Amino acid sequence: MISKTTNGQPEALGVGLYVPTVAFFNSADEIDVETTISHAASLLQAGVAGIVTHGSNGEAVHLDHAERQVVNKATRKALDDAGKSHLPLIVGCGAQSTRETIQLCKEAAESGGTHTLILPPAYYGGLVTTELIKQHFITVADASPIPILIYNFPGATSGLDLSSDTIIELSQHPNIVGVKLTCGNTGKLARVIAGTAGTSFRTFGGSCDFTIQTLAAGGHGVIAGTGNLAPRACIQLFQTWEQGKLAEAARLQGVVAEGDWAAIQGGFVAVKSALQRYRGYGGLPRRPCAPLEGKALEAQLNGFAELMAYEKKLSAQ
Template sequence: MSPSATGSNPAPPFLDGHSTLTPTSAQPTASRPLTPGIYVPTVAFFRSDDSIDVETTASHATRLARSGVAGLVTHGSNGEAVHLDHAERQLINRITRDALDAAGNSHIPLIVGCGAQSTREAIQLCEEAAASGGNYTLVLPPAYYGNLLSTELIIRHFRAVADASPIPVLVYNFPGACSGLDLSSDVIIALSNHPNVVGVKLTCGNTGKLARIAAATATPCPTASSKKTTPSIRADRATATTAQQPFRTFGGSVDFTLQTLVVGGHGIIGGTANIAPRACIRLVELWEQGKLAEARELQAVVARGDWTAIQGGFVSVKAALAEFYGYGGEPRKPCALLEGDKLKEQLDGFAELVETERALEKLQS
């Protein structure tokens, strides 16, 4: 577990004394396209005095980048966004962006969660995300007053946010975090027509919806007439920087990675990749290589580990990081880590996946 300390957050080497962005951090979004693959919604790290743990935030981002993930996400459901004030959100963005840049990963995009209950605050969060190193925003629909919000009002909200946001927007559909509000494929396809809406994260787990959106928003492929039948994410990566940012359809959990790819999705934004990024990436590679039997086997391992994370939420991810990687720390109250036999049972649920991750790490070292 990361060492605890007290006092204010010091500026790490890649930030100046005022925590301002470096020139590299201000690099335009066009140079950091959303390439298909695995994106990791990072967890938030705190010191014993409940302040942001700068060093662990930076080192975790660097570790994930080293594994080969396509991008990082701050302030998703795994990132305790609802436990953070605006200044803390911006600090975590700055630390993450500058850690990536300092480690030679300036090409990796940073997506920032910017969901809020009012259109005004969502726009403010998007502006702050852009100012603190974010390249894209991930926006939940407002749901607290859900019974008062018609589908048309929800669409107006997203369009207003997209109109005002200085960086591109991804729609985030997560009924579990939005009082059951579940955006339909029709709504998401309609929103995809906005020039500043460039993707969606579907944590609803509805692969039929994912298939409809992926098909409706697919970018015409110049090799469509070729005999190759397995979609190549690697080829998409190679061409992403030469064309306008295409619409990306991401699954929201690694337990349906293979299903997402089969129906034309572009990858996963999933919290369990904090624990096992290489295993998640390898699953995508097996699909790309047409090794379906091996992909199915690995998908089963990933899905079993992900079920533990789904049941335990971000708290279980932090517990796994502490147990298997030596850092993690406590969540902010009222959330808390499990203890005793319950904690052991939870960690046992990750053991198979972590063993697979470590085997892949050895092969790649």
């Protein structure tokens, strides 16, 4: 259930760390429901503000519609079982056609999602103008039973990079309630925040390596894949900044950014490999993706070492 304000609009998303979870598969290459639930439960215990399924970390392009709903339902169960039913479950629903995007939004709502996260269509990039992209989002927002967030990630959309002007214009739609900026453009982030000031629209950084920059500009948090591995460290960074401990926050941002760099370089495959090494679960990605091996794997995992040591320290407190 989505909370509404007195004017009937969706209640604003809270400030904090949102984690786009990875997908877990069993030995039969089917969704590992048990691990999906237990992983989500561990994130909730750490204090995350919400969970995202089928983001770039979630192998959405490797899942069929039915599998997506299985993941959503399992994650919803984790939220409900933990007494965290009020927290958002944001579901990635990007597709190349407006029609399928709307279908995914409806399926997300039916399987427990409270919000959707939508990449702009980019396969036919040379044929899709800015006006057509805006119309895509407006049409989806009109039809979606749950509010949507814009997902700006040029790396996943053949270089398509929505401008701050486009995002601010789309923010005026009552069912478009936020944006995730994985473009890393902090100038754009600041412009969107300024352009939507005084509204319930929420602007999130798309990576934890610029958490401080996001918060300093007045942003509302980050949606960060490295939160799968180190949710407490990422949350500690928020708290340290909010407490005004700027030097300590800057130091901690460096630790988080170093670990995040390993995740950025290796993508969700690196995150799953690190989960396997440091948590004892994670498993394999779906083909054609595959983890590194041998010395290359060890070098990749070493990039997470300092961050994971800090996470272990926080977990023991």
